[in-house]
Amino acid sequence: MGFRGFDAAKLSTLAGHLDTLAENSGKLHSQLAAVLTTAQQNLPSGQNASRDPDLQDLVGDVIPLPSFFRRPRLLPGSLGGELGYMQSSMKRRIRQIEGLQELEKRGYPVSDSSVFLDEKAPDAKKIDAALRHLNDLKGKDFGTNGNRDDLEQISGELDGLTAAELDSFVGKAPPKDLAFYNRLLTDTDDSVWNPFDDNGLPEDKRRDSLSLMLSKVSPENVDKFTAAFPGVQPTFENTDAYEAGGNSQNGQTNNGIHWAPPSDPLFQDGVSADDVNQRQFGDCWYVASLAGLAQKDPAFVQEGIKQNPNGTVSVRVWDKEGNYHWVTMTADLPSDQNGNPIGTYGNGESWPAYYEKAFAMVYSDDGDDERGYGGIEGDDPKKSAPYLTGKEGEDLTTGGFLGIGEHEDKSLESLKEAYNSGKVVTVATPADEELDKNHPAEWGNTYHSNHAYYVRGFTDDGKVILGNPWGVSGYPPITVSQEQFNKYFGSAEAFDAP
Template sequence: MVFRGFDAAKLTALAGDLDTLAGQSGRLHTQLASVLTSAQQNLPAGQNASRDPDLQDLVGDVIPMPSFFGGRRRLPGSLGGELGDMQSSMKRRIKQLEGAQELADRGYPVSDSSIFLDEKPADGKKVDDALRHLQELQGKDFGTNGNRDDLEKVSGELDGLTAAEMDALVSKASPKDLAFYNQLVSCTDDSGWNPFDENGLPEDKRRATLGGMLSKISPENFGKFQAAFPGMQPDVTNTGAWEQGGNNQNGQTNNGIHWQTPTDPLFVDGVSADDVNQRQFGDCWYVASLAGLAQKDPKFLQEGIKQNPNGTVSVRVWDKDGNYQWVTMTPDLPTDKNGSPITTYGSGESWPAYYEKAFAIAYSDDGDGERGYGGVEGDDPKKSAPYLTGKEGEDLTTGGFLGIGEHEDKSLDGLKKAFDSGKVVTVSTPADEKLDKDHPQEWGNTYCTNHAYYVRGFTADGKVILGNPWGTSGYPPITVSQEQFNKYFGGAEAFDVP
């Protein structure tokens, strides 16, 4: 079989040759070690049989121990394991190549990226069955109990497809079939004549199925997938950055917004609060919480994001009902016409942008109005905690953690107590624009009204050090006394670190 220029028979023969060579490596190891040992014995003291340290290590290793006893960890004895692993990988990929040929024979488009995937070989019948069941949803009578059981059956089939199988299905399915499936799984309302039926899929199950589909398809199908499942890409046209051309608080502007995939990696040197730089979206309440969490538990955030083999990115979030899930998204981000990011970003690293994008996707399902990036602009910082950690946030200035009954009582001692106990603490400024001009000069442009900050620490004399989620570059942390806090800041919130 020759498929796309790859000859399966010749590749199989090559894998067999590698397997034979692997079996001979132990004898070669012994022979070479014997020659080097003999040479060493006949050389004057202080001279080595070889100038190569790897070969010199073979002296005396005439009867090498097997690798599982700690031996043969160097060439040529180690070739047994290395060549064995290589030929095993080749044989798996040859099977995948044969599965790709079967898909093509059944009339499925096969992406080049699917040909040598290191996964189970594609099963054309599984794709046939899943596609047929997807198409049969059109015009189906779901009975008196709703459509959830039918949808769970289909989603179970989809979850079980390999990447090559999933890509073939999405390639062959019509946009109408995919869009109708999205319509069914997204609508969980009861029918008018039976209030007890079950329809659609709960958000966490829906997100798992759709995210699994997106994480497996080839990049060539991203556009088709997003058109059928628009909820997988957050809206950007309802933001101030789109409507007003920028962020009127920090003065950043853009000359037009479009989607573009960054070339920066997720991480450069782990996670730090200093990586978080809010740009043109007005979601400081979320970004301040993200920066505060990055300061308190960077490992938690780093473990909560991953890049999939097809380039998509998955971020761990919790939904409004406290359900844990991974939100999977395409790698493109909102940028201006010059390709500069307008979303929350790091210094040469992109992880904050994907956390923000995942939040815009998940929060759009909150049922409180707008969707996407516009839906996360302007809210209470404590509302971000359940999405970041699955834990509820609390108001420190209305009797929560501090036991204080009056909103005006904003004790820095109480903030410090919460911060020292391990909580992420955020504070907000009032919507009083007069304070933008009437604040301590040393704060510079770091201070802004109607804005959220996160606590970075405290001075020895009890003052609080606040970080601006706009980033430390150009907006250094400010130190605030109790008197200043009472005048220039309003509420304070906190949430537990996982």
């Protein structure tokens, strides 16, 4: 029968035959080329040794050279590299199958998806040790010295496991042991006896370890993992969209908000600022920056997100020290009763939603530990830059609103200079609801107070073109003169696009 439909012995024999064929392909190439070359030399001028153009190309190619010396390798000599790569890949995967078969014999749960992983064969001893150390945590008296050393040892041990090893570990570990480990990881309070002890793991190290683990576990174990480590899922229950049933600014509403996977892929036709549509969460300051970055450097944005084999998604996010991390999350998104995502989304593609979800997982304002989607509602666009690029943003205008109808002058030239130099530029409107009623009619419902926008360009006569992160389909860009900017807009910020 074999293991999960695979007969390792027969596959090994096949790999051996491919190896032999790879070794002989060079000899066959030389022999065939020699025959054709001799035939060509004995034929009258103008006649070819073969009517097949591929065989005719072998004339004179008695000693096949690698492609970096000449034109691309020809058959049959080129089969040496191709068959060699194929058989070496087969041998790796055979060792993987044999290792998984041994795990199953020892009572470890083995996912079907682990069979297809191209990685180092699993080692049962490593899983044994990890489970034993996890269990040992329950019997330790950490005292006033803290538990960080023990937790760093175990997290490092788990980080070093292959995907198959980690999946067997998660599948075998009792849920209560995993939950206990999570409680230790997240409890960073000092004891009353020793205020200098180290407990738990810092948020960034904890996030790195859990993200790596979540990216490796099989789809069958994702639910068990997220139940044990709930911090890998940001809450939406602290948002206005959840508490009030929608976004009062753009008028979008929802019922039955819950987690659900989207029906659209990460990308449909690449990255564009026009893909970014902020919906019901009040994080325009971040979404405007994301849209501006997508406009200036779409390749950078696309490189910063990836879908893992188990269906989870990882997004590149920088921390306050300028170090980037891959933040991994489940594929589900906050959705309404019909399964429609209520957060930032694209036009037939979901990548903006995962950028927003990753940000909700890691962002917290200075002095505020609130995280989740509620933690990213209402802030300064300048603060989003370090998380998107690892670089600080800068103020472009020092002017501010002095009162209704009163303002300091803010030159559009500084915005244009920053924009033309490659920077992402965002602007904000004041929290003055009177301006919602008294703004130029041609702006329609695109203009709103207490909101953020991103610069899309400039007209020939020096006016700025602003995009609303609510999306271009329902809220087309508006053109703003210097006089209008002074009256209806406040601060402006910029940051470098990598």
